[in-house]
Amino acid sequence: MPRADxxxxxxxxxxxxxxxxxxDAPDFDASADAETLYNAMKGIGSDKEAILDMVTSRSNAQRxxxxxxxxxxxxxxxxxxxxxxxxxKFERLIVSLMRSRAYHDAKEIHDAIKGAGTNERCLxxxxxxxxxxxxxxxxxxxxxxxxxxxxxxxxxxTSGHFKKMLVVLLQGTRDExxxxxxxxxxxxxxxxxxxxxxxWGTDEAKFIMILGNRSVxxxxxxxxxxxxxxxxxxxxxxxxxxxxxxxxxxxxxVQCIRSVPMFFAKRLYKSMKGLGTADNxxxxxxxxxxxxxxxxxxxxxxxxxxxSLYNMIKDDTSGDYKRTLxxxxxxxxxLAGEFFPEAAQIAYKMxxxxxxxxxxxxxxxxxxxxxxxxxxxxxxxxxxxxxGTDEDAIIDIxxxRSNAQRxxxxxxxKSLLGRDLMKDLKSELSKNxxxxxxxxxxxxxxxxxxxxxxxxxxxGTDEHALIEILVTRSNExxxxxxxxxxxxxxxxxxxxxxxTSGHFxxxxVSLVQGAREEGxxxxxxxxxxxxxxxxxxxxESDDMEMKFxxxxxxxxxxxxxxxxxxxxxxxxKDIEQIIKKxxxxxxxxxxxxxxxxxxxxxxxxxxxxxxxMKGLGTDDRALIRIMVSRSEVDLxxxxxxxxxxxxxxxxxxxxxxxxxxxxxxxxLTLTVDYTVNPSISTSKVTSSRFTGAGN
Numbered sequence: 023m024p025r026a027d028x029x030x031x032x033x034x035x036x037x038x039x040x041x042x043x044x045x046d047a048p049d050f051d052a053s054a055d056a057e058t059l060y061n062a063m064k065g066i067g068s069d070k071e072a073i074l075d076m077v078t079s080r081s082n083a084q085r086x087x088x089x090x091x092x093x094x095x096x097x098x099x100x101x102x103x104x105x106x107x108x109x110x111k112f113e114r115l116i117v118s119l120m121r122s123r124a125y126h127d128a129k130e131i132h133d134a135i136k137g138a139g140t141n142e143r144c145l146x147x148x149x150x151x152x153x154x155x156x157x158x159x160x161x162x163x164x165x166x167x168x169x170x171x172x173x174x175x176x177x178x179x180t181s182g183h184f185k186k187m188l189v190v191l192l193q194g195t196r197d198e199x200x201x202x203x204x205x206x207x208x209x210x211x212x213x214x215x216x217x218x219x220x221x222w223g224t225d226e227a228k229f230i231m232i233l234g235n236r237s238v239x240x241x242x243x244x245x246x247x248x249x250x251x252x253x254x255x256x257x258x259x260x261x262x263x264x265x266x267x268x269x270x271x272x273x274x275x276v277q278c279i280r281s282v283p284m285f286f287a288k289r290l291y292k293s294m295k296g297l298g299t300a301d302n303x304x305x306x307x308x309x310x311x312x313x314x315x316x317x318x319x320x321x322x323x324x325x326x327x328x329x330s331l332y333n334m335i336k337d338d339t340s341g342d343y344k345r346t347l348x349x350x351x352x353x354x355x356x357l358a359g360e361f362f363p364e365a366a367q368i369a370y371k372m373x374x375x376x377x378x379x380x381x382x383x384x385x386x387x388x389x390x391x392x393x394x395x396x397x398x399x400x401x402x403x404x405x406x407x408x409x410g411t412d413e414d415a416i417i418d419i420x421x422x423r424s425n426a427q428r429x430x431x432x433x434x435x436k437s438l439l440g441r442d443l444m445k446d447l448k449s450e451l452s453k454n455x456x457x458x459x460x461x462x463x464x465x466x467x468x469x470x471x472x473x474x475x476x477x478x479x480x481x482g483t484d485e486h487a488l489i490e491i492l493v494t495r496s497n498e499x500x501x502x503x504x505x506x507x508x509x510x511x512x513x514x515x516x517x518x519x520x521x522t523s524g525h526f527x528x529x530x531v532s533l534v535q536g537a538r539e540e541g542x543x544x545x546x547x548x549x550x551x552x553x554x555x556x557x558x559x560x561x562e563s564d565d566m567e568m569k570f571x572x573x574x575x576x577x578x579x580x581x582x583x584x585x586x587x588x589x590x591x592x593x594x595k596d597i598e599q600i601i602k603k604x605x606x607x608x609x610x611x612x613x614x615x616x617x618x619x620x621x622x623x624x625x626x627x628x629x630x631x632x633x634x635m636k637g638l639g640t641d642d643r644a645l646i647r648i649m650v651s652r653s654e655v656d657l658x659x660x661x662x663x664x665x666x667x668x669x670x671x672x673x674x675x676x677x678x679x680x681x682x683x684x685x686x687x688x689x690l691t692l693t694v695d696y697t698v699n700p701s702i703s704t705s706k707v708t709s710s711r712f713t714g715a716g717n
Contacts (some may be wrong), residue, residue: 025580026338042313043352046081052091055080057089060096068107070342077119081312085120112343115305119346123310124159127152128167131305135179142267144306145176150274151282151377153433157194166433183226187275190234196362197237199469207240211247214256215492218263226264233275241279264385283318284326286311291327292669294338304347312350318342320355323367325596330355347633369596373587373621381624384658390423395430398423402431402447406597411450420462424492454642467502469600470495473647474514475505478521484527485608485628490630492533493615494623500536525567526608532575539577543584551577552588557595567609570601574616582620624659625667627652631660632668635675645676 044669057075059273063067077085081195092100101120108116118126127148134141134148164172173192175186210232219223252259260272277285286307293300293307310354311319323331335347398419404417420428447459461469470491477487495503507514518530551573558569577585586597586713593600601613618626627648634644652660664672 037534041224041317042311042348043316044081044312046084050080050084050087052084052087053095053425055084055088055420056092056095056100059092059100062102063107070108070112071345073104073116074112074342074346074349075712077116082119082123086122089120107139110343110347111301111305112341113347114301115309115343118305118309122163123313124163125167126174126306126309127160128164131164131176133173135175140179141269142180144182144302145188146267146271146274147394149188149305150271151278151285152194154196154198155494157192160190161194182265182268183230183264184266184271186227186272187230187234189270190230191275196235197240199237201241202237202240202243203271204243207243210236210240210244213253214244214248214259215251218259226268229264229272233272233279235663238279245276246281246648255464266578281322283315284322285674286315286319287322287326287331290323290331291334293669294334296670299338304339308347308350312352316350316352318352320353324355324599325372328598337668345436360646367432370587370590373583375588381659383624383656385654386657386661387421387424387653389427393423393427393430395427395434396438398427398431399434399443402435402443403439403441406446406450408505411691416447416451416459420459425462425466429465432463436645454646458641458650462653463509463645465506466499466651467506469507469650470499470503471514473643473651474503475517476643478517483521484520484643486611487644488522488530489608489612489615490644492530492611493628495536497536497538497540500534503564504534504536512692522608524609525564525571529571529575529609529612532571539581541578543578543581545584548581548584549588550580552592553587555585555589555597556592559595559604563604567605570613579620582616585616586620624656625663626670627656627660628663628667631664632675 023094030655033285055076059073062072062076078090087606089100093637097709104117104120115122118129119128130144130148132442134144148160161172164170168175176188180188213228214232217228230245248256248259257273260269260276264272274285277288289303293303296454307319308316320331323329323334327334332348332351333349336344339347350629358660400416401419405412405419409612419431432443435441435446444460444463447463448456451459461472464472473487473491477484477491491503492500504514507517512520515531515534518534522530537689554569558566561569573585574582578666589597598614598617600611601617605613615626618629630644631648634641634648648660649657662670663669664675668675
């Protein structure tokens with residue numbers, strides 16, 4: 023089988039570059055290797071280390087020669103002997119490595135559709151990511167191994183548009199000529215728009231025809247043209263127009279068109295995150311890509327998740343199984359600094375897409391129609407009067423009003439009843455429910471000021487809270503927060519200077535001025551800024567941090583997107599990785615938060631929410647702070663990013679992760695469930711009002 027090399031453009035020339043981690047072993051002797059494996063399995067027990075070292079240091083083609091030599095020398099089937107001697111996940115991994123690539127894919131498809139259920143995600147992953155040659159070889163291998171037609175078996179086990187697209191992909195007829203017709207690009211982009219966003223209902227056949235047959239180069243240009251027409255990405259349109267397995271399949275096709283390595287990086291991350299590991303997915307990808315593009319997958323993984331694939335495998339697996347996977351992975355990218363050529367191109371393109379994409383920020387809390395502040399004030403008073411408190415009624419009112427409407431309720435409460443609503447709520451509610459409701463009743467400026475004060479009061483300082491607030495608020499919000507913070511004793515700036523020190527203090531003081539530049543990127547200046555940051559990477563630590571501060575804390579976010587894009591071109595390095603590698607402590611965390619917010623602020627908040635809830639205990643203050651402050655800004659976008667990254671809705675995650683610590687926080691995700699099932703307890707409702715319903 024020929025080696026899978028990647029064609030890469032560099033300096034105007036096309037180079038053939040091997041991107042796998044497993045290569046042909048030099049001085050290969052199939053008979054000697056067969057004997058080594060035989061001896062490793064002879065007698066009582068087996069030498070697993072010798073087996074894994076041998077198998078992972080030979081290419082797939084060489085392993086096929088070893089299988090043949092083993093049968094010639096010992097009259098036995100090597101794969102059967104391995105199955106007998108090994109067990110569990112390690113056995114699955116080693117045996118799968120011994121199959122040829124086409125037969126391995128064929129077995130994965132067969133296993134996905136045999137029996138009662140269907141593993142649709144496996145079908146999607148394999149068929150969306152293979153090229154024409156790989157598809158044809160898999161089809162032939164399936165026929166040889168199972169005596170049936172793969173297309174007929176897939177048709178029998180699937181249905182609808184999902185089935186139709188799988189059949190199209192099974193033909194292996196995607197245009198691979200590389201020739202692009204500019205007129206056809208525009209026509210395809212217009213046809214996709216007309217088939218989806220422009221009409222009521224969706225013409226799925228048009229999506230299938232174009233995405234299933236056009237060349238990768240052509241579709242890249244179609245996606246760019248589509249974004250200009252629809253003012254949204256093709257991915258967003260697919261999410262709006264399609265659903266279920268068909269939606270997941272079409273998204274996978276688009277992701278593979280954009281970047282096969284990034285597609286697999288996401289699949290690998292999802293296979294290992296959270297409790298438990300999807301071992302079949304992990305094994306399938308590590309084997310199938312080890313001789314194709316594992317180096318690029320590693321770089322995409324680090325680029326997206328700020329952690330090396332090597333270290334995630336190391337943390338998530340164990341024993342001989344782990345050692346084998348790490349051999350296939352081939353190295354720890356956390357020890358490296360520079361991108362491989364393909365990964366650098368992807369990183370540059372990602373910043374470009376970040377700059378081009380027009381994101382419509384969507385809140386999850388909107389003004390209530392037919393609003394009557396006097397009636398709401400009376401209803402709240404009734405809920406708190408007498409013995410006990412009607413928490414359901416309080417939640418129902420507060421969670422369904424905008425912040426501006428809540429301020430009218432506060433005023434009406436005092437005008438009609440001569441009482442302070444905030445004091446009454448504090449006396450009637452307790453713990454996290456009180457913090458959450460009071461936070462919602464404050465104005466945004468008051469709430470931000472209070473969160474800053476809480477982050478600095480007492481013995482310790484919550485540096486993460488200070489960073490999160492100052493990095494993500496607009497100039498106007500920061501200035502309003504400064505005014506709300508005034509307590510006669512000190513200004514917010516003075517409090518920060520008293521509670522922090524060094525470069526971290528200077529970064530916060532710069533941000534608290536609320537004087538960040540606004541407006542679009544200045545391309546010429548962005549190039550100069552990128553070069554200054556690149557030069558600063560070679561300077562002393564103090565000088566480097568000061569230069570980073572002078573640019574990252576003052577330039578507009580659109581400008582910084584361009585700066586960070588050009589930084590990749592200048593250095594062949596990722597600005598995030600440089601910050602993580604060259605800086606430390608709170609300074610590193612502050613700069614890192616700025617970069618993440620510039621790249622995708624809803625994604626930054628989704629990550630903050632995940633970290634607030636994962637593991638033992640919940641950071642309730644962080645959870646409340648984010649849910650309250652973003653509910654009328656971009657919480658819908660945050661929900662979407664959370665779902666995409668963690669494969670679980672924010673609604674469900676809050677419900678599960680906060681149940682033990684603070685049931686009141688579950689209220690942020692159960693609006694729909696609460697209206698359907700009134701028996702759900704009060705302490706499971708408030709958080710849901712702000713994420714809307716579960717995604």
